[in-house]
Amino acid sequence: YIFERFNLREEDIDLCVMTDIQTAERIGRKINAKETIVIHHHLAHIMSGWALTAWRDFSAVSIDGGGDYGSWLSFAKVVDRKIIDWEANCGCRLDKNGRYRDSIIHKKPLRRLAWPGWAFGTYWSFPTVVNFGMLDRNGIGGYEGKLMGLAAHGNAERFDPKKNNYTGCFELKKGRNYNYIKTKGHPKIGDKRHCVTKDGKRVSLLEVKKRRKEKVILYEYNLKEKEDFMLASDFAALLQNKTNTAITELFNNNFAPGEQMVLTGGTFGNVVTNGLLNRKYKVFVTPPMGDEGLALGAAAWGAYISGIRELEYPGIYTGFDAGLNESVDTKEVAELLANKKIVGLIDGRMEMGPRALGARTILSDPQDNHVNFTINERLGRVEYMPFAPVILEEHADDVLVGWSREQISSKHMTLLYQVKDKWRERLKGVVHVDGSVRPQVISKEDNPFYYSIVESYYKKTGIPVLINTSFNAHGEPMLRTVEEGISALKDNRIDVLIAGDKIRYAKER
Template sequence: MIVLGINGNRREHNSAASILIDGKLVASVEEERITRIKCDSAYPSGAIAEVLAIAGISEQDVDVIALANLSRWDQKPILDKLFKRVALLGKQEPELKKFYWKHLFERYTRALRPRRKPEGGLANKPVQAIGHHRAHAASAYFSSPFGDERVGVITLDGAGDFSWGSVWVGANGKMQEVLHLSYLNSIGLLYSAITHHLGFIAGRHEGKVLGLAAFGNPEPFLSRLMAHTNPKDWNALFDARLTRVPLRPVSPMGTEVVKELCGNLSREDIAAGLQVYTEQMICAWVQEQVGKMNVSKLVLAGGVFSNVKLNQRILALPGVENIYVHPNMGDGGLATGAAFEVYVQMHGALRPELGSVYLGTQINRENALKALQEAGVSFEEPENLAQTVGRLLADGKVVARADGGMEYGPRALGNRTVMAPCHDPSINQWLNKKFARTEFMPFAPVILQERAHEYFPDWAEDQIAARFMTVTYNASEIAKQNIPAAVHVDGTARPQVIRREDNPGYYDILSEYCAITGVPSVINTSFNMHEEPIVRTAEEAIRAFEAAGLDALVLGPFLYRAKAN
């Protein structure tokens, strides 16, 4: 059975398409990688065509289409409940009262607007819509490494289908719903609103705020946020004043409140207070859910769980034995989750199984050779590519690698990656400058699994989340000494722990570098210019390599050295 999952209708971001064949995820691509527009929200026509091509099938082969997010009509009961809450809070906050009356009629008219339907050969295929947070939950649970074990499934993001989170119990290949959270209390949207206030792009640059937080003092901003928060009731988490923020995070109704809260505090202190607030609030709530569900393992999805420091705190909670964060935790993973859920609804159950994350466009010998020849550049095919690249890295060179299937999700995991030695902390300034980036968190390291515990003592082999760079760890003294460029000012790093069976070519390069230097780790940063998506094709890799002025490019089995041209 072939299921095509689609996220991309109306105002969703990270439009994407995924293909599931007999319950196995075989392809997934976000529309941004096709159009080269970061976080593209357009209908994913290009992504649909690409995943069909990757899977080697046609539109006619698709049995059913899974659409992420409910129809507007099916959203109406959730919206009605939300409006009742706004009306109640409007008695305390005049702006909420104005909002209620201004948008009261719209909640009826919006339900009549149809969503875009698949076209062409897909137009007559059966279609099922899957709720936003159900899709997030399914993406994490059915791709998790915990098999038949009973686990807790938690989703948290900004908002989707007028909710910002959900809780489920996963067992025996099925999910049972526990609760949903109204987006009026969205810590995710609060984080985005403050990201906007600090001069960054909401929904895209929250990671910059996370990095900035380590440089500040959480007080008094933490206390200011807590004064508007009721931690004992997550159905009424925000008071009337703070509720204005998730309703309109980047419009005056929300920005006025954020500006008032932030006052004249430094952006470092604002970021620190926001991050500590996020960690404290969510960790306390997660621990409560773990107790209620009577589980020790968690699978997590939703954009809030792109916050790697939060994930470290959750992993350390008493009673939490292990976590798995879906590699495409944001809305780019909804297409996958919708496809999984439709498959399960039609077949009754699906045993969770960890699969590959290299699910995108392939760069191989044939298309790499064609791109290099068309670019008119000199290149070579080393007899021992890994050894040659390991030596370049040991000599202090910066090497990009574009080979094999493109990664699934926002993290570069070796196939669309830029590598460099970690011994010089100043690389975070000069390499970011090459890519026209502004970051406050250092580059992440990739490390051989055999040496991971030596550099990150809290890491354990069964912590699969570390393979996908979704959690930070405290760095050891030897890590601070040997890879200081990858260690943040708070003493943490966000490693990708690599095994040879996961990516032999990438692993072998790192192994050769280690044989020369004795250091089992190099920097791994995504292969893209600032505000551009990660490169997809061989042609894009060549353009980005030349624009950044790097030293060498591994393209399939070939090596393109900048100095030779």
């Protein structure tokens, strides 16, 4: 796609930067560039944030489920766009000249910090997969966000770690320049070596993994059963509390209140923790915070070592272009939404990162939570996950507790806020059981057409908010093309499709 979009050949590439060292070594270097280098997984995470923030001076933290040499945590310090320090918890770091040594690819780091235990992200991912079976039909995980969504339904104090044989915990450990999180214990509830199914069968974890490849999903708790749902919710609440505590202590021990902080790595997909950090620090959460941002980070490192430090922010819409909807009457769209229609939107270039931000989005009326059940049923999603709102920027302060315009990440749906009391009853479709929302705050400059839809709805209803959820079925990728949108309309996923500069109704198909 990239070669086609920019009319390039491999031979045109002066420098190819690859990341994830062990993966690069396993697959081989396949691009025929003039020069190829490989950088550390967590350096690429840091650089993705460096590329997308306009800040000149900041600290950065990356945390995820695991990277090169067993790393899952790194820190960086940037002054006037220059990276003056970077180190990961595996011991890898920049040399005294600020360079990442390519020779480190082929041997262990000169100074390796040993952190026994599991990677931080594993504390979410392991029970998500083995205890609760939160995988798609192909056995692919990455559903930690669904476990996070359960936390608000639970009570951490009600979960008994001893009774459920849960030993996972965190503590801080002093490194070279920073305090690090150290993991202890085991992340799984119950038997540490087996999955014990409902019928009492004990299946080794290795066998569980093998069966997933055959699309046989084994798990220990059935979330459709009330008792199991409560246990999972209580455990999720406990795990969220532990995550909040570990990361806030990490920040308290390393950074000053009010410091500008770039957050990256899949762990910062946890909007609950991000929301807490946002109260004490000036936070920018990298929009493609997960491994989808690594390619960007690798390219940014290539630019950085080539002397390019002033990058023009490309905006959040950088993907495949399906064409704009310039002739569509947004007042007509607002009328449809006010009449409880579920509207799919495919407009312009796709969003960067995992969030639906108005380019590949499903919109709906936020006033009644009954629509949540309808959308979830039609998309094959679980009913306990909250929907996110899109909010007009000029009304965000009226709706959200503690919001301000300088909180850039509120534009990218990566922060959590409480909803003010006067709006909670009017916005039942987007307010979670704990009174929170994960909003996208939108201005006219961000996306004029998308903004105009929300504005037209506000003028009709007095409500400056819409439900905004990703345009995809459960476990499927986001839709890309107009044709894929038409297929969703035919499959009754939505009532109305806005795409190809046209409003299409289900009856037309």
